[in-house]
Amino acid sequence: STVYLNGExxxxxxxxxxxxxxxxxxxxxxxxxxxSYNGRLVGFAPHFDRMNDGMKSIGxxxxxxxxxxxxxxxxxxxxxxxxNLGIYYHVSRGTDTKRTHNYPAGVKPTxxxxxxxxxxxxxxxxxxxxxYSVSTSDDxxxxxCNIKSTALLGNVLHYQQGIDxxxxxxxxxxxxxxxxxxxxxxxxxxxxxxxxxxxxSTQLLPGITRLMLLDILRKDGSIQVEExxxxxxxxxxxxxxxxxxxxxxxxxxxxxxxxxxxxGQIGDVWEKAQALFSAxxxxx
Ligand code: PMP
Numbered sequence: 001s002t003v004y005l006n007g008e009x010x011x012x013x014x015x016x017x018x019x020x021x022x023x024x025x026x027x028x029x030x031x032x033x034x035x036s037y038n039g040r041l042v043g044f045a046p047h048f049d050r051m052n053d054g055m056k057s058i059g060x061x062x063x064x065x066x067x068x069x070x071x072x073x074x075x076x077x078x079x080x081x082x083x084n085l086g087i088y089y090h091v092s093r094g095t096d097t098k099r100t101h102n103y104p105a106g107v108k109p110t111x112x113x114x115x116x117x118x119x120x121x122x123x124x125x126x127x128x129x130x131x132y133s134v135s136t137s138d139d140x141x142x143x144x145c146n147i148k149s150t151a152l153l154g155n156v157l158h159y160q161q162g163i164d165x166x167x168x169x170x171x172x173x174x175x176x177x178x179x180x181x182x183x184x185x186x187x188x189x190x191x192x193x194x195x196x197x198x199x200x201s202t203q204l205l206p207g208i209t210r211l212m213l214l215d216i217l218r219k220d221g222s223i224q225v226e227e228x229x230x231x232x233x234x235x236x237x238x239x240x241x242x243x244x245x246x247x248x249x250x251x252x253x254x255x256x257x258x259x260x261x262x263x264g265q266i267g268d269v270w271e272k273a274q275a276l277f278s279a280x281x282x283x284x
Contacts, residue, residue: 002079003114004072009079012114021110023092025099027151029110030054031090034073035246037121039082040276041073042246043208043284050090050206051089053227054148060093062109072113080115086247089113090150118247124275126252132243133255139172139180139203146202158183169243171235174203178229179230182243186210187250189230190240190269191225199227208284216280223273240267249281250274 005015009019022028026140032051035042048066055062073087091245094107141154162170162183169182179198181187186207188197195217200206237260241253250273252266 001114001116002076003112005112008093008108009075015112017110017112018095019094020097020099021092022104022107023090023110023150026093026101027149027153028058029090029092029150030058030060030148031088031150032148033069033246034087034089034281035118036073036077036082036085036087036115038084039074039077041070041087043212044073046211046247046284050148050208051091057090057147058093058105058149060091060109062091062111063109072086076113076115084118084120084198086118087115092150094209121278122249122251124266124271126271129252129266129270129274131252131254131266132169133167134182134241134243134253135162135167135170136257139170140172141172145180145204146200146206148205155183157273159277161184164216164256166223167255169253171241171243171253173232173235177232179232179235180204181207182245183207185243185245185248188242188244189235189238190242190267191234191238193269194224194226195242195269195273196226196228196230196234198230205247206242207275208245209249212284213244213250213277213280215284216276217273219280220276221277224270238262240269242270242273245284250277 001012003012003015005247032047034047048069090112092110095110096104158170166218171187172180181204225249241261243251252270
């Protein structure tokens with residue numbers, strides 16, 4: 001596949017980064033993933049606003065405009081078949097000669113991007129949609145989960161926990177027993193027709209799918225939305241549980257720790273929400 005590295009396009013096999021890169025040594029970087037369906041990007045502007053916020057919050061200075069990012073996205077989509085792609089963008093603090101924890105002076109950030117295949121756009125049909133089973137766990141990650149850091153070990157360990165249990169994701173709860181998010185997704189419950197998800201905080205990533213979904217639901221107005229804490233008891237009594245991410249869009253969870261959610265089937269509120277999301281997602 002064709003990738004982008006520091007201003008140039010090349011085959012993946014020719015892309016080389018020094019082992020002294022701080023992305024490799026420290027996970028010292030920020031990343032994004034933007035879905036691209038037949039060349040159409042979903043949520044481009046909010047994804048790159050978040051990328052810029054992330055770089056600012058860890059002191060990486062990179063002078064790249066939305067237009068430059070868009071050009072990379074378009075070139076990578078074209079060079080890689082323009083089908084169903086996730087475009088991954090990674091900015092590390094750069095390559096230094098020494099391994100010191102402090103930010104080195106005068107080092108240029110390393111910028112890398114590549115495209116990978118993702119599933120076709122989800123269809124809002126509860127009889128055909130992919131459903132998910134999840135594990136649950138105490139959230140053992142760090143206290144700045146709002147930063148989309150490439151240092152994902154905490155998330156990797158929780159994701160693997162789900163896989164080891166035979167599930168596809170792991171939903172996390174903080175020390176007070178409130179839901180934070182999934183290891184690679186935002187999380188929601190539905191109770192009596194109301195969609196409830198935790199408000200943004202340092203305990204979860206401000207997901208772009210979440211941002212778009214909540215905006216779309218509020219503008220439509222037929223499904224009520226609440227951003228507030230979700231206790232473990234409320235989670236266990238939910239009618240529906242959902243995940244959201246750039247590659248899964250809105251995903252219905254039908255099994256938690258081996259027990260069915262509600263009646264164990266994908267719910268009606270999910271079907272309606274995914275339909276609204278499908279109809280509105282290209283407006284961002
Ligand atoms: N939370 C975490 C921890 C994530 O890694 C992701 C992205 N995969 C999300 C939430 C969802 O974010 P987005 O909708 O922007 O993909």
